[in-house]
Amino acid sequence: MPIEDRDDAYLITHALAKDTLSRLRDTDTEQVAFRKGLVKLGRICGYEIIDGAMETEYVAVETPLTETTGERVRGLGNVVIINVLRAATPFVEGLLKAFPRAKQGVISAGRDERAGMDDDGGFPITIDYVKLPEISPEDTVIVADPMLATGSTMTAVLDHVLGSSDVDPTDVFVLSAVSAPDGLLRVDKEFPQADLLTVAIDEYLDDDGYIVPGLGDAGDRAFGTK
Numbered sequence: 239m240p241i242e243d244r245d246d247a248y249l250i251t252h253a254l255a256k257d258t259l260s261r262l263r264d265t266d267t268e269q270v271a272f273r274k275g276l277v278k279l280g281r282i283c284g285y286e287i288i289d290g291a292m293e294t295e296y297v298a299v300e301t302p303l304t305e306t307t308g309e310r311v312r313g314l315g316n317v318v319i320i321n322v323l324r325a326a327t328p329f330v331e332g333l334l335k336a337f338p339r340a341k342q343g344v345i346s347a348g349r350d351e352r353a354g355m356d357d358d359g360g361f362p363i364t365i366d367y368v369k370l371p372e373i374s375p376e377d378t379v380i381v382a383d384p385m386l387a388t389g390s391t392m393t394a395v396l397d398h399v400l401g402s403s404d405v406d407p408t409d410v411f412v413l414s415a416v417s418a419p420d421g422l423l424r425v426d427k428e429f430p431q432a433d434l435l436t437v438a439i440d441e442y443l444d445d446d447g448y449i450v451p452g453l454g455d456a457g458d459r460a461f462g463t464k
Contacts, residue, residue, distance in 0.1 A: 320395065
């Protein structure tokens with residue numbers, strides 16, 4: 239199974255995921271290809287969550303010739319995907335190809351770059367907009383953001399998704415394309431009930447809080463801004 243347990247996170251090791259991420263990292267990958275790459279990576283990650291974390295059940299199937307036994311995935315109708323604006327938008331578009339019936343939530347969150355990192359390696363986070371569906375105990379919740387750097391944004395988002403509710407979902411996944419060790423440790427410490435799922439764990443954060451080697455600013459590269 240192409241999901242590998244790395245103690246502090248689960249690593250998606252599917253060959254297509256690694257291939258797509260390598261193309262996303264490349265500075266020669268222009269805007270449209272970058273955005274399409276995030277969509278593709280989201281779809282691959284969605285299928286890996288289905289294969290690695292969701293159960294199947296046996297069902298009776300009537301074919302044109304006879305009755306037989308088949309398997310279906312349980313819980314595909316009980317999925318909530320949280321889009322952390324704006325970089326996660328194409329990433330979530332890919333996830334929806336794997337979970338077309340998912341309920342969706344949106345949180346606009348960003349760190350204050352001008353304030354700089356504090357002594358704990360975090361940033362002040364501004365939440366501009368929150369719109370979440372009702373989350374039930376049976377739901378699988380996927381919080382998607384392509385970059386998990388310091389963990390400041392993600393912990394602020396999870397506080398809205400989980401901290402303000404008495405509901406304890408069946409599974410909670412924090413899904414990223416690229417993560418830094420600092421961010422993984424921060425999120426795991428503050429929200430141990432969440433499973434951290436990523437395609438790559440990069441080496442470190444630079445003095446400005448950017449992931450190295452990383453892939454640049456995913457939002458800027460996907461939407462053509464600076």
